[in-house]
Amino acid sequence: MKGEEAIKKAYESILNHDFEQAIVWFERAIATNPECAAYHYKLSITYARSGKLDKAAAHASQAVRLDPEDEHYTFHLQHLQARQMTLQAEKLFEESDERLWLAVSLLQQAVKLDPLSQEAFLLLGVAYSRLREFAPAVQAIQELLKLDPQHSIGLRLLADYRQKWKEYMSVTL
The missing domain is CATH 1.25.40.10 (Tetratricopeptide repeat domain)
Incomplete structure (x- = not known):
């Protein structure tokens, strides 16, 4: 199966609100072309929507590494990193004031x-x-x-x- 066919299947899964299956299809697309920044970016978005921020950030980082000129990829990665930092900070609220x-x-x-x-x-x-x-x-x-x-x-x-x-x-x- 070609990467673009897997991407179409991933989008069909998203339209059916089946994000886990969409992740599987995006991963298949990446398997066919691991150097495609767009595939990593799309998978990152789906991971983020599924609450899997670490995996989302890893794929966003990969997209930026593969295509550092694309501002969308950079902004998306920065947003995810900021979200991770915010969640880390939120956990610290439960600890001591120091x-x-x-x-x-x-x-x-x-x-x-x-x-x-x-x-x-x-x-x-x-x-x-x-x-x-x-x-x-x-x-x-x-x-x-x-x-x-x-x-x-x-x-x-x-x-x-x-x-x-x-x-x-x-x-x-």
Whole structure:
């Protein structure tokens, strides 16, 4: 079977909401032509939609390696890497507050890779707030609200963090 035939079968599977079968077909396409960046990219998207971020990132990375000039592949890889960092940071919230600085670092990297990640900006604001760093908390939430001015949680947190910042500043002065 040729690669393009496998790709057609993969898309048929996607239309039938059978993502696991789509993955099988994309993998078959790659087996016929492992140097085809587009096949790796398409498989990466399907893995990402299936919640398999590590495999998605591996194939996105392969697509970029095979065709570094294609901006779509690069942006997709950066989005996946940012998503992985955001998930790592989120896990750190359950640990000690000292680990929140690591979460902040991961989230800062995530928003550099994917400046449209609302979740990363939200979590960055929350992490800064928990660390009693209210100025950067406000700044992170403001960035979130630039992306989604009606973000209900962001609007509430912005008001809360501004109030806490005022209280903090009045105590320290």
